[in-house]
Amino acid sequence: MPKLTVKVFGDFGYTWLRKDNDLNDNAFWMGRQDLFFIGQLTDRISGMLEADFHFHSVEPLVSHFHMERALLRYGLSDLLNVTVGLMHTPIGYWGHTFHHGAWLQPSIFAPDIFEFERGQMLGDPKPGGILPVHNAGIDISGVTEMGEIGDVGYNVGLFNGRPDDLDDVSTNSDQNDFKAVNLHLMLMPHHLLEGLQLGGNFYADKIAAEQAGAANLRFIHGMRELILGGYATYYHGGWELLGETYWFHHD
Numbered sequence: 271m272p273k274l275t276v277k278v279f280g281d282f283g284y285t286w287l288r289k290d291n292d293l294n295d296n297a298f299w300m301g302r303q304d305l306f307f308i309g310q311l312t313d314r315i316s317g318m319l320e321a322d323f324h325f326h327s328v329e330p331l332v333s334h335f336h337m338e339r340a341l342l343r344y345g346l347s348d349l350l351n352v353t354v355g356l357m358h359t360p361i362g363y364w365g366h367t368f369h370h371g372a373w374l375q376p377s378i379f380a381p382d383i384f385e386f387e388r389g390q391m392l393g394d395p396k397p398g399g400i401l402p403v404h405n406a407g408i409d410i411s412g413v414t415e416m417g418e419i420g421d422v423g424y425n426v427g428l429f430n431g432r433p434d435d436l437d438d439v440s441t442n443s444d445q446n447d448f449k450a451v452n453l454h455l456m457l458m459p460h461h462l463l464e465g466l467q468l469g470g471n472f473y474a475d476k477i478a479a480e481q482a483g484a485a486n487l488r489f490i491h492g493m494r495e496l497i498l499g500g501y502a503t504y505y506h507g508g509w510e511l512l513g514e515t516y517w518f519h520h521d
Contacts, residue, residue: 445478
């Protein structure tokens with residue numbers, strides 16, 4: 271029989287900021303409140319909706335609703351899974367593993383490179399962050415054990431490209447015909463060192479030219495984007511050590 275599971279997590283905190291010896295912020299604040307709807311339709315087909323509610327600190331102070339994920343997955347085997355819809359881009363380690371899960375991540379806030387949205391809640395109307403962590407499209411993934419090498423996993427994805435406003439996500443359209451391509455490889459050599467995980471990433475896209483009438487025409491012919499990344503993580507006995515690096519090229 272089909273099964274529906276509903277899960278909830280929330281984030282609540284307290285901020286005390288000082289700048290130039292003056293108290294700038296002394297308040298409790300509400301972080302993200304997430305609802306997960308996970309439907310197991312058959313033994314191979316599952317779906318998931320993630321709804322996100324949060325407040326922006328900029329005036330006027332209003333709540334915002336985001337559909338973070340809306341996806342359908344078909345699992346043929348551990349080696350082959352096909353996911354379609356709106357999803358978190360499997361790029362690197364941190365953004366794909368923790369994302370909004372403040373109660374899971376090992377630090378109070380995410381590293382700056384992944385601060386794609388938190389700035390809005392702390393008073394900055396532009397969230398910052400430079401990685402394409404949300405995408406709509408198709409992703410094929412799997413993992414298998416390869417003897418003494420260890421567990422090997424992969425993601426191959428085809429997504430809508432970034433729009434001319436890089437803070438937006440091309441959910442229902444694409445401003446050019448070029449589709450973003452993502453490749454993620456992962457190795458867990460547990461025979462060599464239990465708890466070690468290594469990974470690499472390749473992401474290529476062509477960002478659309480800014481539309482006519484835009485306030486700031488930074489690029490009018492489009493721009494090719496290439497992102498290469500790598501990471502290493504080690505988790506053992508309650509201790510976690512991780513590092514992640516990226517190289518960006520824009521033409």
